[in-house]
Each structure stands twice: as structure tokens, then as C-alpha cells.
Amino acid sequence: MRTMQDLALKARSRQRTIVFPEGDNPTIRAAARRLADEQLARPVLLVADPSAGGLSGLDLVHPASSPALTGYVQRYCAARNMPERAGRRLVAPPLGFASMMVATGDADGMVAGIEHPTEEVLMLAELLVGLAPDARCISSFFVMEVPGFAGGEGGRIVFADPAVNPDPDPELLADIAVTTARSVADMLDWTPRVAMLSFSTHGSADHPLVDKVVEATRLARARAPELAIDGELQADAALVEAVAQKKVGEGSPVAGRANILVFPDLNSANIGSKLVQRLAGAASYGPVLQGLARPVSDLSRGATADDVVGAAVMVAARGPQ
Amino acid sequence: MGTEDKRVLELVAKVARKDVAAVSPDLRIAEDLGVKSVGRIELAALLEDELGVEIGNFEMRKPKTVREVIGLVNSKL
Numbered sequence: 001m002r003t004m005q006d007l008a009l010k011a012r013s014r015q016r017t018i019v020f021p022e023g024d025n026p027t028i029r030a031a032a033r034r035l036a037d038e039q040l041a042r043p044v045l046l047v048a049d050p051s052a053g054g055l056s057g058l059d060l061v062h063p064a065s066s067p068a069l070t071g072y073v074q075r076y077c078a079a080r081n082m083p084e085r086a087g088r089r090l091v092a093p094p095l096g097f098a099s100m101m102v103a104t105g106d107a108d109g110m111v112a113g114i115e116h117p118t119e120e121v122l123m124l125a126e127l128l129v130g131l132a133p134d135a136r137c138i139s140s141f142f143v144m145e146v147p148g149f150a151g152g153e154g155g156r157i158v159f160a161d162p163a164v165n166p167d168p169d170p171e172l173l174a175d176i177a178v179t180t181a182r183s184v185a186d187m188l189d190w191t192p193r194v195a196m197l198s199f200s201t202h203g204s205a206d207h208p209l210v211d212k213v214v215e216a217t218r219l220a221r222a223r224a225p226e227l228a229i230d231g232e233l234q235a236d237a238a239l240v241e242a243v244a245q246k247k248v249g250e251g252s253p254v255a256g257r258a259n260i261l262v263f264p265d266l267n268s269a270n271i272g273s274k275l276v277q278r279l280a281g282a283a284s285y286g287p288v289l290q291g292l293a294r295p296v297s298d299l300s301r302g303a304t305a306d307d308v309v310g311a312a313v314m315v316a317a318r319g320p321q
Numbered sequence: 322m323g324t325e326d327k328r329v330l331e332l333v334a335k336v337a338r339k340d341v342a343a344v345s346p347d348l349r350i351a352e353d354l355g356v357k358s359v360g361r362i363e364l365a366a367l368l369e370d371e372l373g374v375e376i377g378n379f380e381m382r383k384p385k386t387v388r389e390v391i392g393l394v395n396s397k398l
Contacts, residue, residue: 082363086370090362119358120378127359 003143003156003285004310007187011040011316018312019107021098022115023047023060031308032058040309041316044107046094063097072100076128091128095121099128102294109315111308113299122164122289125296134182135291136175140164141183141260142273142286149280151239153190153259159276160262162269163287173216175291177262178224183290184260187318195238195258196220196231197268201247204234213264230254235261235272288314295319325372325398329391332367336360346388358382368394 018035020028023045032043036058043058050060063069069092077087090096095116101107102125110129113121122138131138140163149155160180165172173196181192198213199205210232217231230252236243237255244256263269276282289296295318297311322330334341337354350356356364365381368374374397384390 080363082366083370086363086366089366089369117379119382123358123362123378127362 003145003188003283004313007313007317008040011313012038014316015039015042016108016316016319017042017044017106018315019044019046019098019101019110021046021094021110021112023094025114027303027305028114028308029055030305031312034305034309035312041312043312044101046098061097063092063094066097068101068106069097072097072104075104076100090124095124096128099124099296102296103129108319109295109297109312111297111299111312111315113297114301114303114308118163118298121296121298125289125292129296130293131291132179132293135179137168137172138164138289138291139176139179140287140289141180142284143188143288144273144276144282144284146276146280146282151241151257153188156188156259157239158184158188158260159269159273160260161266162263162273164266164289166266168216168265170212170215170219173212173262173264174219174223177216177220177229177260178227179290180260180262181224181227181229183288183318187288187314190259192227192260193254193258194220194227194229194260194262195233195235195254196229196262196264197235197238198232198264199234200232201234201237202232204247209264216262228253230258231262233258285310285314325394326391328371329368329394330387332364332371333387333390335367336364344387346386346391348387349385350387350390351385354387364390372398374398 018041022028024047032045035041035043045060046063047060050062073087073091076091077084091100098110102110139161141158141160142162143158145156161176177194181194184190184192196213196217198210200210213232220229237247238258241256248255277284295315297315330344331341334344337356361381362378365376374394384393
């Protein structure tokens with residue numbers, strides 16, 4: 001809960017405008033009502049019928065009749081050299097319209113996915129919102145609060161990338177590491193200490209799977225020399241000071257006290273996250289999407305109103321003050 | 322190759338930002354032409370606009386080659 005309490009404070013102080021393209025969904029409506037009532041954000045709901053009752057005090061937008069639509073279509077078509085009708089097919093539906101609201105700054109972020117597959121949310125967000133200038137892919141992370149764990153960042157730790165990239169090559173893995181470090185500094189105000197995980201620690205094993213992590217570590221350090229990034233490290237060497245002393249020795253700013261774990265692929269990140277949730281009773285927050293020019297959150301289709309509020313708070317807590 | 326098939330080649334070339342002469346049916350959409358998932362949804366929008374075939378964003382993930390795109394379009398004409 002500590003994580004959400006911290007993020008809620010941040011969100012409340014920022015009063016971000018968050019667009020919900022699935023504004024006719026009852027779960028989204030309930031969450032939007034709470035966000036507005038608790039002053040966590042300014043929700044904008046995209047709806048089929050803005051005159052529908054029960055939504056007083058909320059901002060409702062009907063994309064097809066919005067005066068902003070023509071400008072969004074023109075902007076997209078000019079940027080991508082697309083014909084107007086094809087552009088309208090992409091931008092006029094709620095997911096495209098909401099993405100353009102974010103791209104233009106009419107909204108600060110988007111929360112979507114309760115009625116759309118993840119891949120569709122990601123594709124439209126990448127196309128219309130675009131990648132951040134320093135990111136090469138969309139990736140994700142979980143914030144884990146692990147009971148009884150004294151390491152990481154006061155018992156909290158970040159896992160990346162548990163949701164998006166199945167088998168990142170060294171360049172993408174480096175990108176995930178650097179992007180996660182910057183996201184965590186921005187959203188959680190931590191000083192990042194990034195461990196690039198493997199089954200080997202500093203050359204203790206020789207295998208192409210290890211080589212991938214070694215190369216990713218080299219690339220990440222070259223790209224962001226100001227960040228504390230170490231690898232390859234086994235999970236125990238990343239998390240436990242005594243093990244780090246034995247396996248790594250002195251001098252690593254990360255070994256034994258990592259607060260960000262970058263897993264080598266989606267298998268390990270996803271399995272690792274679920275094991276920590278189920279076996280250690282960890283609370284997990286996310287997956288938080290990152291790498292886009294502005295924050296977007298992808299919901300599970302089984303999301304509850306609490307989940308939606310949490311996702312919106314995490315979107316609202318990101319970006320410059 | 323019919324008129325619609327040639328138009329598919331032209332639209333694939335457009336989203337791949339390549340000359341149509343460089344696009345042939347055997348080329349792979351991602352590996353050979355560099356069309357990522359975002360290019361696929363633009364291609365779906367162009368195909369719907371120009372040929373009247375409705376291909377969902379999700380469905381457009383499936384074709385691996387230009388020939389498979391042509392096949393998908395023909396199955397809907």
C-alpha cells in the first residue's frame with residue numbers, strides 16, 4: 001500500500017488530465033467517479049452518448065462530433081503522409097482519438113485496455129503517441145512490495161520487463177534497463193541501482209545466454225554512464241549483501257542492494273514476478289508501461305474499479321512536476 | 322497479378338517507405354521490409370480505404386509475407 005499512498009499524494013498534487021477511451025464501460029465510469037471525487041486526477045471519458053445520465057461533473061467527449069477530431073486527423077496524416085480517409089479510420093475510433101489527445105497534450109495520459117487487447121493498445125499508442133526520444137521500444141515494469149524483505153528500496157523492488165518484450169536482444173535489453181531506471185527515478189523518486197540478471201555472476205558461467213546479458217550491460221552503461229548498472233548478476237548477488245561480498249567483492253554500487261532487477265527475457269520476468277507474488281505474498285503494482293512519449297496504461301480485461309484507479313494514479317504520478 | 326493485387330503491393334510499399342519495384346510477394350513483412358506493428362495498422366487502414374476490405378488491427382498481425390497480405394485481402398473482396 002505504501003507505494004500507492006506515495007503515488008496518490010503525487011497524483012493529487014499534479015491534477016493530471018487522464019483520458020479513458022472506454023468511457024461507456026461501467027467499471028471505467030466507477031473509477032472515473034472516484035478519481036474525480038478524491039481529486040486524484042481530472043478524468044475525461046470518451047462516450048457514445050454525452051447526454052447519458054449519471055455522469056454529472058465528469059468531462060465527457062463524443063469523438064465523432066468533437067471539434068478536435070479534424071485537427072487530430074490532419075495532424076496525423078501530415079506527420080505520416082497518409083490520406084485523410086485512412087487517417088480518419090485510425091484516429092476517429094475512441095482508442096485512436098484518446099491517443100491523439102495524449103499526443104497533442106490535450107490529455108496528460110491515457111488508461112485503456114478493459115475492452116481492447118493489449119497489443120492493440122500498444123500498437124495505437126506507439127503509432128499515435130510515439131516513443132520517447134530516448135527509448136527504442138515500449139517495455140514495462142512491476143513495483144513489488146515484498147513482506148519481510150529489508151533490501152531493495154525499503155522492501156520494495158522493481159521487476160522489468162514482465163509484460164511486453166518476449167526475447168529482447170542485447171540492444172533492447174539495454175534499452176529496457178535504462179528506460180526502467182529513468183522511469184523509476186521519475187515516478188518513485190528512487191536513486192536507481194540496476195541489476196542485469198542472469199544465471200551467472202561476473203563471468204562465473206560461460207554461455208551465449210550469459211553473453212547476451214553481458215553485452216546488454218555494456219550497452220546500457222555506455223548509453224547512460226551516470227546510472228548505477230551492474231551485470232551480469234545472479235539474483236542473490238543482486239539482492240543480498242553477504243552473497244554480493246563473496247561473489248562480486250567490493251566496488252559495485254549495485255551488487256547486494258539492487259532496487260531494479262532487469263530479467264533477461266519475458267519468461268523469466270513474468271515467472272519471477274508471479275513467484276514473488278504467490279510465494280512471498282508480495283503486492284505488485286503494474287505492469288507500468290514505459291518508453292512512450294507520454295504515459296499510457298494498459299488494463300487487464302478483468303480489471304476492477306480499484307485496478308483502474310491504481311493505473312490512473314500511476315499514470316498521473318509520472319512526468320515533470 | 323490482378324489490379325487489386327498490384328494495389329496491395331503499392332500500399333505495402335507505401336507503409337514500408339520503399340519503391341514499389343522493391344516489393345515482391347515473397348518478401349517478409351517484418352524482416353525484409355521492416356514494417357513493424359504500427360505499420361501494419363496503417364496498412365489495414367489504407368486497404369480499407371482504397372479497396373474496401375475491413376481488416377481488424379488484430380487480424381493484420383497475422384500475415385508474414387506480402388503474398389499472405391494479398392491472400393488476406395482477396396479472401397475479403
